[in-house]
Amino acid sequence: MNWSTLNKCILVMVLGGLAHITWIAWYLFSFHHPALHHWLNPDYYYFHLSRMLLCCVLQFLLIIPCVIWRHKEWVIQYLPYFIILVFSVSFIYGGYSVGISSPATVAGFISILTVGLVLFERKIVYLLFLPVTVYMLIAIVSSALGYMTYAPVFSDQLNYSVMVFNEFWVYSQLYFYVPIFFATFVLFEILLTQWRNREKQINLMSQMDPLTGIYNRRKIGLELNEIQLQERKFALILLDLDHFKSINDNYGHDIGDNVLKRVANVLRQNIRDTDIVGRFGGEEFVMLLQNKNLRAAMEVAERCRKEIENELFYIDERTTIRVTASFGIAISEFNLNKEAVIRHADQALYLAKKRGRNQVRHYYELQDADVIQKSET
Template sequence: MKKNLASNTRSSFKAKIAKYLLEDEVIMNWSVLNKSILILILGSLVHIFWIFWKSFVLLSPNLWNFVDLALLQLQLKLDILFFCLLILMILPCVFWSKKKWAQQWLPYLSIGILVLSLCRNGAMIGVLSPATMVSYVSLVTVGLVLFNRKIVYFSLIPVTLFLILSNYLSLEGHISYAPLFHLNTSPYQNKFWVSSMLYFIAPILMICLILFEILLSQWRHREQLIQHLSQIDPLTNILNRRSIKACLEKLEHRPIKSYALVLIDLDHFKQINDQYGHNTGDETLIQVSEALSKIIRDQDVVGRFGGEEFILILHQSSLAQAKIIAERCRQAIQALHLLSSVGDSIQVTASFGVAFSSTEIDPQKLLSQADKALYEAKACGRNQVKCYPENLGEAQLY
């Protein structure tokens, strides 16, 4: 509802902006060490899945013929070791979170340990296996979203070189491909290998999907708030000139049955700024915008057209209705109780120019007519409402 861009909206909207653009609840706004802690926790969860799988295989004698048992035992110990390292890395990220050197180097160390463990496991199950590729793509994507590119490329380049070299050596027969498994045929013909790949991929995809869903939701909401912020005047929190022009363009392309434009100019506003200061002038503009917003109907639009000038777009309104609303607004502005910083009472008045349209009149032409009516109101002594009737000349203003 357009009308709600007044006093209550100002406080609630600014609260939303603060929450989603400034506060730490938004993952994108976390410190680099908090993001590192998140990555360490996610990496630890992945290691738990690996530890569980290897423990299950070791406890299932019927599966021993599918794996290199000695290598599996060694890898299980290494998984436990890396899991402990990842958990322990959380402690310095928490305790030294305010240290500049920690903010600079701990992210590199944290991601480096995680990447090293992923490369090791990838070499054991096959560098071109689905699980390794999914881990590689997920790590790169998550890293680029959360961290500075330098941190990501610090790990990405060595990992890429490692995968290329390992694949080359396995093709040349210098090392075995997926040494953890006994693969006498194509890996994809080995049901145990395929089911193991699915098991390794599932937690990575699940974690990444949840993380990206959170990030995308926060990103979309933040974009909506930023877009909303670009449409309103930062001082009065009513629509700005750009938004008003967009509203007029919509009226031009999708004309409604009838509407009216009301231009409002505060009388002798420069004197308020000069005599009482710009802070008092700003407060005057804020209170005027609130007064206008309280009077117009829900379907109508109020905006700041520039400086001390405001505009109303009154949808589905006749000229008589528009004049009544303008008169109410004039009285509300005149009734404002403003005090200067030294306690002086400040009288505020405004002049109004009203123009009525149907589908045959261009909005820009109507705006020009409202401006002529406003000029007439000023010429006749200010603090009054003048109308420019449809299809009538300037001499017939009343």
């Protein structure tokens, strides 16, 4: 999927050339085999063989300009059209020779067209395959009405017989189509595998913070939705780096980015596999701890706070700095949605900042403070 158009053209020419080699081998073997010779048209032999050899050689020769002049603008822009045209004409000629409405021709055309639509730009495929399709339909009708010779490679003895009962014809059709089917199957399997991997990468990238390598706010929101749907308990920890703006202002954003990455790593190392850590935005992080009570969440937050405080950041060989973080904790309750839990954690974080920063606070302290304030009044 990541190949350039010229590389895809090379692939098509190689496959087309190999297909013609198999067809030529079948033709030579069948014509010179005493038991099979009578099923082929001797008057068409040299004409057909020379055309097949020409198509085969031409397809391999077209690989050369794709390799030598691959960086030239006119080659990139126009050569793919010519290559697909050559491939289409050579295929349709082969299909006409063995029967324009034969199973191998029709099934092969559908397989090749489908792969072409996946591999190449639509304008290339439609511009060339639409005329070929129209020609095929006209040829099918014309041959059915007797205006065009049908399957000239075969003898009249075979063409005027019931072909489906002729073993030579049946096995020949299988011989023609099986390589096309195999190549199509392999290409589709490769393309689908790449497609699935790309979708996984895109999905993963949409959930990750590109700077720190931890989850982003969107992923945290999705996880909170999933946890609440399953009615599981969780603790939510919000933390904010203290005076982070001064780090960016005094030392530059590259130092600030390094601090964020180191802090994310500290947080990641202090959670279980079932827990989640993410960047909530700017210098704010979130930790989602499943099935944790307040005491366990306080222990995790305090451990992270100490490790962040003890982390040493080098500005240069002589200058180092330390950073601190404030933490706010909220515990899920059956009557609270995720927005309320986040709001409670944010209020607890504000309390930690208000009381001097570099500390861990939880939402229930706010409730206790409200009770004391009311009793005093």
